[in-house]
Amino acid sequence: MDKILVVDDEAGICHSFRRVLGRYDYEVLTASTGEEAFEKVTTADPALIIMDVNMPGLDGIETLKKLKAVHPALTVIIMTAYSTSEKAITAMKYGAYDYITKPVDNAQLIALVERAVAAGKMNLPVTFEGVSDEEGDRIIGSSPAMLEIFKKIGQVAESDVPVLLRGETGTGKELIARAIYQHSKRINKPFLPVNCAAIPETLLESELFGHEKGAFTGADTRRIGKFEQCHTGTMFLDEIGDMPHSLQAKMLRVLQDGCIQRLGGSEIIKTDVRIIAATNKNLESLISKGKFRDDLFWRLNVVCITLPPLRERKEEIEDLINYFIRKFNREFGKEVNGISSEILKGFRKYDWPGNVRELQSVIQRGMVLCTGNYLLPKDCEWLSQTGQTHKSETDIEKILSDTANEILRRGGAEVYREAVSQFERLLVRKALELTNNNQALAAKFLGISRNTLREKISSDKKGSPHKE
Ligand SMILES: Nc1ncnc2c1ncn2[C@@H]1O[C@H](COP(=O)(O)OP(=O)(O)OP(=O)(O)O)[C@@H](O)[C@H]1O
Ligand SMILES: [Mg+2]
Secondary structure, three states: OEEEEEEOOOHHHHHHHHHHHHOOOEEEEEEOOHHHHHHHHHHHOOOEEEEEOOOOOOOHHHHHHHHHHHOOOOOEEEEEOOOOHHHHHHHHHOOOOEEEEOOOOHHHHHHHHHHHHHHHHHOOOOOOOOOOOOOOOOOOOOOHHHHHHHHHHHHHOOOOOOEEEEOOOOOOHHHHHHHHHHOOOOOOOOEEEEEOOOOOHHHHHHHHHOEOOOOOOOOOOOEOOHHHHOOOOEEEEEOHHHOOHHHHHHHHHHHHHOEEOOEOOOOOEEOOOEEEEEEOOOHHHHHHOOOOOHHHHHHHOOEEEEOOOHHHOHHHHHHHHHHHHHHHHHHHOOOOOEEOHHHHHHHHHOOOOOHHHHHHHHHHHHHHHOOOOEEOOOOOHHHHOOOOOOOOHHHHHHHHHHHHHHHHHHOOOOHHHHHHHHHHHHHHHHHHHHOOOOHHHHHHHHOOOHHHHHHHHHHHHOOOOOOO
16 A cells, blocks of 8 residues: 655644545555654655645755655655745755645545656656755746746756747746746856847847857957857847747757857857747747748757736736735835725736736836825726726827927927927926936836936926927
């Protein structure tokens, strides 16, 4: 009879596991602390351990880490009532077989236990290596889909395999890339993000691979590319779908054998770089159009993590809002406690095409405008009317276009300069009004530096001859 050790400080939980599993030909042992679990593992040699995270003394994750150091082949399922991305990733990284949230459905539990016990007998590989406990950016996510993603991060972070991150814009691909890096063995080595869409095609090649002196007109010194700089580190190739076709063959070579050649050079340089790539494009369709090499796709796609759009995990909206409110309270020195139920309703109806990034910027804007302790519909005006959108791009374009016509009609020698500076002054004043003259906040809101803002204010004060 296989023995299962249940570790939980709540006697009730141990009891219910004993009752359920006992019906299925398992001998159930229990322990109420990590220390006791350690003893029982030595004396009873269980086939499987099911262990809670939150326990007084050694917690479940610490116990898992210690157990695995001594008994690397142990099969352990970690369970928790309050799941976080960190706990899920760390549990899997320390070699948990699975990570589940309480309450646990009996049928699912039995199925999982059977699989885990069988896997333990086959002695499937479990990894453990010394890892830093460094806390990364927080990733909010309690939906089943996000939990699966956290588990996958924990499973792949420590290996050097390439990871391909897919998902719509604003779903958190970059955040996940950083989490993988933070949980990898390369944490103390460089992390180098390269945005393939932001760098012109002609520059991207020398940016990535470097060039020799004289490789092309203007190349008057040798340049070391990002692959060489990033040796032993992790490169985040963002917007990989936009990588020019001409560079894809070189990329394939790096992934195959780590070899690169500087532009205009003949020397073959060996590098050791872990690649995490991301895209919101449909790579399959790019492949069918001949814009993306399918051999490169297969090399990158060894492990693929697809982030679901926010509209498919609306249960996360409330947690995300609270997280962003806490974040902007800290950043803006505000004391906002929450959001009105009316807004929350509107948020739940909305489809969030810009995903988490859009939600974050709505909260950020609302918090700048908010004067009380709660975000009210007037602060998030754009959603309160129809439950849908604020003034659309076309509305704004129409207003601007009418204004431009009016200005052009009036004419003048410096019509361009005047119109631009007039609009600029207006923007700056509005931002200052909205933020109660808080320059730091206004600059942040406008996306300019504080110095630039000060310059704009002082040139406005000095009085341009063309006041509104
Ligand atoms: N689960 C999450 N928890 C907390 N913050 C999140 C989460 N997902 C996304 N964000 C935040 O939303 C913003 C957008 O995320 P990110 O830049 O990772 O998106 P992306 O998928 O790379 O988008 P794009 O395809 O446009 O580059 C970031 O500020 C990120 O911190
Ligand atoms: Mg991104």
